[in-house]
Amino acid sequence: MLDQINLSNVLFLDIETVPQTATFAQLNPTFQELWEHKSKYFRKEDQSPEECYERAGIFAEFGKVICISIGKITEDQEGGKTLKMKSFYGFDEAVLLNDFAQVLEKLKSDTLLCAHNGREFDFPYLSRRMLINAIKLPKVLDNSGKKPWEINHLDTLELWKFGDHKHYTSLNLLAAVFNIPTPKDDINGSQVASVYWKDKDVERIKTYCEKDVLTLVQLVLRFKGLPLITDEQIVRV
Template sequence: MLEKIDLKKILFLDIETVPQTYDFNDLDETTAELFNQKTRFQQKDGTSVDEIYEQRAGILAEFGKIVCISVGFVNETNTGKEIRMKSFYHDDEETLLKQFAGLLNDNYNSPYHLLCGHNGKEFDFPYIARRMLIHGLKLPYALDIAGKKPWEVNHLDTLELWKFGDYKHFTSLPLLCHIFKIPTPKDDISGADVARVYYEEKDLERIKVYCEKDVVALIQLFLKMKGDDLVDEGDIIYS
């Protein structure tokens, strides 16, 4: 029952990822062969491994990396609610992961705290955890789910909430914002552009802005699902 959830205990988040190298041919021989093996079934329709790498490497934690994690949380004020935003973005993935882990360890480290994402259970949360382990980082409490029972994993997912148990159904965040009449700013890039903006334009700031817009949309969607009013644009605070 969403109305019983304490908003102050939820950390909303989104990540942006890119392939570890911009071009498949820049991979070392072993990594290239392992990617070739992992995607061999996708190649059966005539799509080349280079094309698959461009399309999919960034969403595979073994072959991609995180370049931005944006987070938001909701505060109750005398006049309503406000959203506070923060982003961790860096060319060095280990640095941003350590910074994000510090936030979780310091502020979201109890059974009463929750993480929320759109398709977070299938993508954002496991991706972050896998990349942390690859860098030899200790998993924060909120991501360390090994051995926990399903009801002990405090992860919320707006996609899962919208499915209502229908595991075949996928609905994008932009579509849900549209049908719930949640105003969202027009983006100058999409998820498909992130790798190009990162490697060619070297514009992490632009990626950060794009990521933060998704987190704001995520929070507004959750509020709608909870039956609460939306937060006014003037009450969204960026740090």
């Protein structure tokens, strides 16, 4: 399948999410009760719903999208590649989701969406949050009635599994395995909620998200045995 993938037809993406509110106490009573019920399946026996609320961001019903970063590879007549990157981010989820949905609607019908663990997380999370925000699902996210081979989603985690479903392999681990340089100079995923709710620093989160998109692009290039993108080939729009 990798040999058949035209990189110019791939839209690479990564999302960052946080809990709906800064603290469990700020949830309305209904959602506090619902979180208590939801979290009982994974929280420790001595852990309260409030103490594990930081995990709420990974559930579309209790979290929200704060950043979507995308990347697309273009090639000139001489074969030179450019990676164009753009981010949708901020404090108004409906606005950034709507702006992103408009981009998806303009994609060619054969465009593939690519993310790491995208089938399990990014794609369904985006779809659920769009519906919650009364945003019409773009065709590339609407899987209803489609056969598996009709869904234009590419997942680097699935590619790496080669049919083996016993293990999860993180993007960071694959980057290390394939000797892909990744900046370690700032936040990690566990710090995103704090940077968002306490520091209000969405620019910092955007930078972090774009680094993951770049790593994703480099991983696919490694999968295909192609040279990595250099800093000079990156354009942010």
